[in-house]
Amino acid sequence: MYKSPSSALTACQIWLAKRNLDAVIINAKQNKFSHTGLLSTSGHLFITRTSQHILADSRYYHELSAKADSYQLHMTDTQHPAPAIINQIIAQEKLACVGFEAEHLSYSQSLSLIEKINAEMIPICLDELRQIKTRAEIDTIKSACLIADCACAHIRQYIRPGMTEHQIANELEWFMKNEGAEKTSFDTIVASGIRGAMPHAKASQKVVEAGEFITLDFGAQYQGYCSDMTRTFLVDSNDDKPLQEHPLYAIYQVVLQAQLAAIAAIQPGVRCCDIDSVARSIISAAGYGDFFGHNTGHAIGIDVHENPRFSPADTTVLQAGMLLTVEPGIYLPELGGVRIEDVVLVTKNGCEVLYQMPKQLLTTGEDIQ
Numbered sequence: 516m517y518k519s520p521s522s523a524l525t526a527c528q529i530w531l532a533k534r535n536l537d538a539v540i541i542n543a544k545q546n547k548f549s550h551t552g553l554l555s556t557s558g559h560l561f562i563t564r565t566s567q568h569i570l571a572d573s574r575y576y577h578e579l580s581a582k583a584d585s586y587q588l589h590m591t592d593t594q595h596p597a598p599a600i601i602n603q604i605i606a607q608e609k610l611a612c613v614g615f616e617a618e619h620l621s622y623s624q625s626l627s628l629i630e631k632i633n634a635e636m637i638p639i640c641l642d643e644l645r646q647i648k649t650r651a652e653i654d655t656i657k658s659a660c661l662i663a664d665c666a667c668a669h670i671r672q673y674i675r676p677g678m679t680e681h682q683i684a685n686e687l688e689w690f691m692k693n694e695g696a697e698k699t700s701f702d703t704i705v706a707s708g709i710r711g712a713m714p715h716a717k718a719s720q721k722v723v724e725a726g727e728f729i730t731l732d733f734g735a736q737y738q739g740y741c742s743d744m745t746r747t748f749l750v751d752s753n754d755d756k757p758l759q760e761h762p763l764y765a766i767y768q769v770v771l772q773a774q775l776a777a778i779a780a781i782q783p784g785v786r787c788c789d790i791d792s793v794a795r796s797i798i799s800a801a802g803y804g805d806f807f808g809h810n811t812g813h814a815i816g817i818d819v820h821e822n823p824r825f826s827p828a829d830t831t832v833l834q835a836g837m838l839l840t841v842e843p844g845i846y847l848p849e850l851g852g853v854r855i856e857d858v859v860l861v862t863k864n865g866c867e868v869l870y871q872m873p874k875q876l877l878t879t880g881e882d883i884q
Contacts, residue, residue: 523549528562537608538561542559543619545642550567558591568586568589569583598631602631612634642821646814648837648838653838656741659740660869664869665690671877674880683705701743707728712848712850723750730852731747732745740816740817763847766852766853770798770845771855775874778857779865781839782865791810791825809844811842816838836860838861839861841857
């Protein structure tokens with residue numbers, strides 16, 4: 516369930532007043548979604564301090580007419596382009612300063628908009644309005660996470676030596692869609708053996724072999740919101756060799772320690788860079804700092820990657836209602852890699868992990884003890 520239009524509208528108009536803007540043109544689909552319920556790149560929102568407008572062509576006009584209770588709906592076409600309609604509103608309300616989402620437009624699109632709109636155009640970023648989720652948004656993301664959680668348990672039992680990474684990815688994606696996912700949050704990552712050293716290795720035709728580590732990074736989009744989950748498993752080899760003898764076992768324990776410590780440090784008032792430091796310092800102390808090359812995590816919502824980030828440079832202070840991933844990893848060329856990822860909800864006193872899948876090293880196909 517997306518954020519209600521009334522709450523999204525109120526938040527946007529308060530935001531305008533704080534920044535001394537008369538209006539804003541919203542074109543990014545993720546920022547229009549909370550107002551329209553549609554994830555589409557088509558159309559614009561034009562919100563002033565006293566009025567709110569949806570501009571859409573004939574493909575979406577009638578669908579939006581049922582959802583636009585508090586918005587004025589305008590149909591755009593070649594005779595009535597969006598800039599002309601916006602300029603009429605600017606003239607009627609005597610607006611001077613209008614914000615626009617420059618980072619979601621190409622350079623040429625930005626120049627065209629500046630040229631066509633009869634107001635001072637100010638580049639802005641609205642993404643911060645999505646950082647703290649509503650109760651409805653949290654519940655929806657929890658549902659998306661539940662789909663991923665169930666899929667993870669299923670795929671661990673499903674994986675067998677001799678399968679290709681593509682086969683495993685197809686089964687994982689089919690399962691999530693069968694559980695209610697609209698689609699995957701992103702291209703599914705299945706990386707076995709030495710391919711595990713590539714953090715974003717898409718599923719390939721490589722055959723999965725017994726005794727390898729296999730990393731799966733995947734997510735479900737549900738009612739417009741994303742989940743994101745990573746687990747690394749040991750592919751069953753049907754031998755009695757202890758897990759501790761695997762060359763990546765010690766690496767797994769370091770990543771797990773870093774992930775658990777970062778989660779334990781999450782609470783309101785803590786800076787994102789400090790959470791990154793908790794995980795990074797553990798990995799560095801173990802001698803693998805040079806093999807952890809990405810951020811510790813990122814916010815998640817309508818987009819799978821949102822701000823803020825658990826990165827060395829992000830000084831954003833955590834607040835209750837934020838949802839972020841925690842996903843440290845170690846990647847050793849010619850050997851493989853390990854990553855473990857959860858989505859967490861920042862609460863008043865700490866955080867809540869939204870997955871139930873265990874994080875101790877598990878073998879594919881085995882029952883969880």
